[in-house]
Amino acid sequence: MxxxxxxxxxxxxxxxxxxxxxxxxxxxxxxxxxxxxxxxKTYQQIAQKKFGDKVDFKLNSDGNYALCKKIIPEPKLNPNQPIEFFVYDIKKEEIIYENKIANAKISWHNNTQLLITKQKGYITGPTDTGKWTYVFDLQSKKKITPNKLK
Structure with missing residues (x-):
């Protein structure tokens, strides 16, 4: 047994x-x-991997590109806090531009250009708002100053 x-x-x-x-x-x-x-991987998954759960997504008017920005929590607001962001080409499924810019607001200017408004450190006079704006062209990868926009 x-x-x-x-x-x-x-x-x-x-x-x-x-x-x-x-x-x-x-x-x-x-x-x-x-x-x-x-x-x-989608742009949402890539953004969450890079920036965590606090991410803002904005598509351009054609829906070809996605602007993904890291949202800064309120208690950590700092005037010199760099804004982390990237632009994702949905058709090519790749990041075409990525940057960190301090004291800035980033939004769409048109389908292929970003409008970036920075806050200067010093205001020089009563008419000076302290804002400096330029456009970044995603196709040429160059800054366009306000004088060249007109």
């Missing part, structure tokens, strides 16, 4: 080992399968 019990335990352990071996192989095969459409 002890011999039968030992055989039963031995068979059980062998079957258990084979089961673990097979399950381990199934998981490995599942990981090596090609990437499906649903598993591709």
């Amino acid at each position: 002890i011999k039968q019990y030992c055989m039963f335990i031995k068979n059980f352990l062998v079957h258990l080992f084979i089961l673990f071996l097979l399950l381990g192989c199934v998981q490995t095969n599942r990981l090596s399968q090609p990437e499906t459409f649903n598993s591709k």
Whole structure:
């Protein structure tokens, strides 16, 4: 009877080992399968990985580009706090521009340009608002000053 019990335990352990071996192989095969459409990263997922859960998304008027900005929590507001952001090309599925700018507000100027308004450190006179605005062209990757916009 002890011999039968030992055989039963031995068979059980062998079957258990084979089961673990097979399950381990199934998981490995599942990981090596090609990437499906649903598993591709979206700009929302990329932004959350870079910036955490506090992210603001703004699409341009065509819906081709997404402006993703990190939202700064209220208690950490600092006039010199850099605003982290990136622009994602939805059709090409890639980040086309990324930057950190201190004392700035970033918004869409048109379909391919960002309007960036910075707060200067010193106000020089009564007519000076302390604001400095320029446009960043995403296609040429160049700043356009207000004088060149006219």
